[in-house]
Amino acid sequence: MTPRTPLVLKRIYPVISRDLEQAGVVSTAVRRELLGLGMSPDVVRRASVVCFEGEMNMVLYTRGGRIILLVKEDRVEVLFSDHGPGIADIDLASQPGYSTAPDWARELGFGAGLGIHNMQQNSDLFKIRSRVGEATVVRATILLGIPFF
Amino acid sequence: MKLREIAQLVDAQFITGSDHADREVARAFAADLLSDVLAMVREEGVLLITGMTTPQVVRVAEVMNMGAVLFVRGKLPTAATVEYACGTGIPLLATRRIMFETCGILYQSELSPAQRKRFPLDHDSPDAARS
Numbered sequence: 706m707t708p709r710t711p712l713v714l715k716r717i718y719p720v721i722s723r724d725l726e727q728a729g730v731v732s733t734a735v736r737r738e739l740l741g742l743g744m745s746p747d748v749v750r751r752a753s754v755v756c757f758e759g760e761m762n763m764v765l766y767t768r769g770g771r772i773i774l775l776v777k778e779d780r781v782e783v784l785f786s787d788h789g790p791g792i793a794d795i796d797l798a799s800q801p802g803y804s805t806a807p808d809w810a811r812e813l814g815f816g817a818g819l820g821i822h823n824m825q826q827n828s829d830l831f832k833i834r835s836r837v838g839e840a841t842v843v844r845a846t847i848l849l850g851i852p853f854f
Numbered sequence: 855m856k857l858r859e860i861a862q863l864v865d866a867q868f869i870t871g872s873d874h875a876d877r878e879v880a881r882a883f884a885a886d887l888l889s890d891v892l893a894m895v896r897e898e899g900v901l902l903i904t905g906m907t908t909p910q911v912v913r914v915a916e917v918m919n920m921g922a923v924l925f926v927r928g929k930l931p932t933a934a935t936v937e938y939a940c941g942t943g944i945p946l947l948a949t950r951r952i953m954f955e956t957c958g959i960l961y962q963s964e965l966s967p968a969q970r971k972r973f974p975l976d977h978d979s980p981d982a983a984r985s
Contacts, residue, residue: 726934729913733942736917746898746919753917754892761910814888814906823893 714738714776720760720787722769725813731772732757735783742776748847751827752781755845758820759785765810766790767841780829781847791837799825799833855879855965857922857945860901863963864949864956866924870936871945879921883968884957888914895920900968903956907931909938916942926953 716738718731736753744752756772763770763785770787792798798805799821806816825831830846858875861868868875883895884903891902891914898919904911907929915923923939925931928950931939939946949956961967 726909729910732917733913757892757917813908813910814886817887817889819889819893
């Protein structure tokens with residue numbers, strides 16, 4: 706269990722499936738919030754990258770959902786919660802290069818199979834829970850003050 | 855290297871952000887695959903050279919705090935994307951040159967490659983000079 710620490714900021718952003726015009730706006734909003742709180746550039750960059758990859762995954766592959774930004778005294782948490790279809794094999798989906806992306810996603814410059822791996826690389830704690838046919842919830846945590854290797 | 859000099863070298867025009875023509879960028883990264891940009895660029899203020907013109911290019915550049923975006927192959931982003939870029943303060947440039955030429959010219963003019971994370975082929979001795 707993660708220890709409870711006081712909440713500094715909470716934001717909830719809806720993500721709409723296949724809305725390519727808007728894809729990425731949540732990440733830029735998250736970035737601005739974190740910059741506004743005076744977070745270090747490294748934390749802001751990592752959180753933004755994690756958020757961007759997660760947001761693109763939600764737009765491209767899910768039925769939509771929401772992204773919740775939680776800033777606590779010692780950490781930034783980004784929660785991605787969607788309405789399915791779920792991930793059958795999370796280990797496989799996390800492998801760099803594994804992708805189920807359709808051509809139209811690749812034409813946008815995404816779908817290389819790097820998304821989940823990149824989210825893990827930029828997070829200190831990372832957890833995916835998924836039930837096929839129902840939903841997926843991802844929690845990415847970036848601890849403040851811990852250097853990124 | 856200043857954006858103004860980069861624009862001159864590769865015959866690029868400012869689509870937006872010409873007021874930032876004196877901005878310095880020391881390094882560049884070229885890719886059409888935005889996943890690679892997100893995964894591999896690790897510093898800020900980098901010049902992104904790309905043939906992708908979707909709104910996501912500018913959002914990636916914003917999220918990564920990049921110095922500018924240079925579109926190659928004569929491609930131009932949509933008006934909505936340009937308008938969005940105006941609000942972010944990220945200059946957009948465009949050239950008719952292809953990516954190979956653009957990168958070659960800038961590399962020869964001593965614009966450095968972006969520092970990047972380790973690649974799969976790096977094995978045990980990654981490119982020591984860069985990382």
